[in-house]
Amino acid sequence: MIKRGAEPFNNFIAIPGDLVAEDEDLEPAASSVLKSLTGLENIFMEQLYTFGKVDRHPQGRIITVAYYTLVNIEEVTPTPASFAADIQWLSFDDIPQLAFDHNEILAKAIERLKWRAHTKPIGLELLPVKFTLSQLRKLYEGILEKTLDKRNFRRKIIKMDILIALDEKQKNVAHKAARFYKFDVEKYHNLSKEGYIFSM
Amino acid sequence: MIKRGAEPFNNFIAIPGDLVAEDEDLEPAASSVLKSLTGLENIFMEQLYTFGKVDRHPQGRIITVAYYTLVNIEEVTPTPASFAADIQWLSFDDIPQLAFDHNEILAKAIERLKWRAHTKPIGLELLPVKFTLSQLRKLYEGILEKTLDKRNFRRKIIKMDILIALDEKQKNVAHKAARFYKFDVEKYHNLSKEGYIFSM
DNA sequence: ATTCTTATTGTTATTTTTACACTTACAACA
DNA sequence: TGTTGTAAGTGTAAAAATAACAATAAGAAT
Numbered sequence: 001m002i003k004r005g006a007e008p009f010n011n012f013i014a015i016p017g018d019l020v021a022e023d024e025d026l027e028p029a030a031s032s033v034l035k036s037l038t039g040l041e042n043i044f045m046e047q048l049y050t051f052g053k054v055d056r057h058p059q060g061r062i063i064t065v066a067y068y069t070l071v072n073i074e075e076v077t078p079t080p081a082s083f084a085a086d087i088q089w090l091s092f093d094d095i096p097q098l099a100f101d102h103n104e105i106l107a108k109a110i111e112r113l114k115w116r117a118h119t120k121p122i123g124l125e126l127l128p129v130k131f132t133l134s135q136l137r138k139l140y141e142g143i144l145e146k147t148l149d150k151r152n153f154r155r156k157i158i159k160m161d162i163l164i165a166l167d168e169k170q171k172n173v174a175h176k177a178a179r180f181y182k183f184d185v186e187k188y189h190n191l192s193k194e195g196y197i198f199s200m
Numbered sequence: 201m202i203k204r205g206a207e208p209f210n211n212f213i214a215i216p217g218d219l220v221a222e223d224e225d226l227e228p229a230a231s232s233v234l235k236s237l238t239g240l241e242n243i244f245m246e247q248l249y250t251f252g253k254v255d256r257h258p259q260g261r262i263i264t265v266a267y268y269t270l271v272n273i274e275e276v277t278p279t280p281a282s283f284a285a286d287i288q289w290l291s292f293d294d295i296p297q298l299a300f301d302h303n304e305i306l307a308k309a310i311e312r313l314k315w316r317a318h319t320k321p322i323g324l325e326l327l328p329v330k331f332t333l334s335q336l337r338k339l340y341e342g343i344l345e346k347t348l349d350k351r352n353f354r355r356k357i358i359k360m361d362i363l364i365a366l367d368e369k370q371k372n373v374a375h376k377a378a379r380f381y382k383f384d385v386e387k388y389h390n391l392s393k394e395g396y397i398f399s400m
Numbered sequence: 401a402t403t404c405t406t407a408t409t410g411t412t413a414t415t416t417t418t419a420c421a422c423t424t425a426c427a428a429c430a
Numbered sequence: 431t432g433t434t435g436t437a438a439g440t441g442t443a444a445a446a447a448t449a450a451c452a453a454t455a456a457g458a459a460t
Contacts, residue, residue, distance in 0.1 A: 022261055026252035050250045050265045052226035061222055063265075065250045111394055119319065119397065134407075151409075152449070159447095175406035176456035194311050197319065197399055334438075351440070352418070375437040376425035 001098075002037075003086035008058050009099035015106065016087070017064065030067035037082040038071065044125040045069040049108050056101045068109045070125035117143040119198050121162055121191050124183045130166060132178035133157065140200060148200070156200070162188045201298075202237075203286040208258050209299035215306065216287070217264065230267035237282040238271065244325040245269040249308050256301045268309045270325035317343040319398050321362055321391050324383045330366060332378035333357065340400055348400070356400070362388045 002016045016037055020029040027045065035041055048066040056062065073089060095106060116122060122143065123136050137153045157163065164184050169177035191198070202216045216237055220229040227245065235241055248266040256262065273289060295306060316322060322343065323336050337353045357363065364384050369377040391398070 020252070023254055025254055026250065026263070047249060049247060050226065052220070052265065054223055054225055063226070063263075065252065065263075115394055118395070132407085149449075149451085150407085151451085154408085156448090170407095170457095172458080173406080174404075174458040176408075178407055194315055195318070197397060199397055199399070332438085349419075350438085351420085354439085356417090370426095370438095372427080373425095373437080374427040374435075376439070378438055 001088055001090050001095075003088070004099055005086070012099035013088075013090075013096055013102075014099035015066075015102045016085075020065075026065050027067070030065075030069075034069060034071075037079060037085065037087055038076045039079050040071055040076060043069050043071055048105070048112060051101060051105060053101065064105070066105050066109070068112065070113075070122075072126055072128065074128070113143055114145075118200055120196070121160065121188055121198060124185065124188050130168065130180040130182055132170065132180060134178060136181075144200065153200075160191065160198075162191060201288055201290050201295075203288070204299055205286070212299035213288075213290075213296055213302075214299035215266075215302045216285075220265075226265050227267065230265075230269075234269060234271075237279060237285065237287055238276045239279050240271055240276060243269050243271055248305070248312060251301060251305060253301065264305070266305050266309070268312065270313075270322075272326055272328065274328070313343055314345075318400055320396070321360065321388055321398060324385065324388050330368065330380040330382055332370065332380060334378060336381075344400065360391065360398075362391060 001013045004010055004012050004014050016033050018029065018033050020026060026047070030045060031041070031043075034043065034045070045067050046069075048068045050063065050065045052063040054061065056064075078087065092110065095103070097103065098106065117140060123131070123139055126139055127135055133154055134150075136157065137148055137150065140153070141147055162184050163181045166180040166182060168180045170180070171177065190196075201213045204210055204212050204214050216233050218229065218233050220226060226247070230245060231241070231243075234243065234245070245267050246269075248268045250263065250265045252263040254261065256264075278287065292310065295303070297303065298306065317340060323331075323339055326339055327335060333354055334350075336357065337348055337350065340353070341347055362384050363381045366380040366382060368380045370380070371377065390396075
């Protein structure tokens, strides 16, 4: 999130964004906002929804085409622009009243993310290359806001056949070391296409 | 579909649309296109996707916020505007090359409709108030482009508990008369909300 | 050697899905 | 009036998916 430094909604928190240039496609415009603040490129990004109420910006007609992205926060390297712009990462539970209709945009994004996690595989964009099944399960639990049975989750995700088990385990953990897995990227993307229901 | 009467793409078929006025919200703008051509109001309508490629319109930058709707064609009363505008209803199989990127828009709509039929109940907007289970099944078969087993479909749809059986049957049909059903509108809409998977 | 913590594994009961065929009701026709 | 054609309506069994549930294993810390 970004803290605004000008009216209207001065000092309010807002979702980062920018105007789209006359000769700029929509998705590159969104990508460039992401890159300028996080340094990230070639990240999963999907159009969310277009918000166009006449009065959503007090100073004129602004139509916002919102995109959402899934980023692994550990890969983010804050850029000079992000320091200058007063960027912060907020937990969903700590979201205050935002500028403009941005709470509505965020609500739509959360709804979409839940639906996505409910019906499609998720995690490729959010986890390190190597991860344990517990990490993957906790990701789902976080997004879906419910706990999942360890054994049933394991069985279900393995049967999807999108994981490759590695010959490598955790080290220096004060408990039994967990095996690492990685995604079979091609199979992962196949299941992400339309027509397949995950049902987690 | 509408036949264009001006350059560019003169005489090409296109998806109906209009410019959004400076003081007009997006959804009313879409509704008003629908109403002017079909007379229909208060119809299910959902934002589909926003198309914004720089070069999608040869004469300038046009960003299209596409909406799709489900209409019962028997309720449509062609308006004077629709005659003037050379409106026609086309089967999906008869779609020619369209103006601009409209084939792409249509493909997105079909994809969305299939996903919707696959995961949510459908039919309230498309069928007469009273309908038979065969009609409902054939609607699903048409959208999903596959045949569904009569008995299994019946069992599944009944268990969803969104139908109300009427004490009325078909008349003057040269076979056993089918019972009419109607939707339990409230339950239907509950299941249409996020978080529920239909899986047909 | 004991303790603490998380990983890993299997079974059973229940529910859901799939595949599949015969009888019934009605109109049309001979 | 009975024969034919057509779509409606119905049941069952096998297979698959889901849900609920607890004990053992591995490694670090003490």
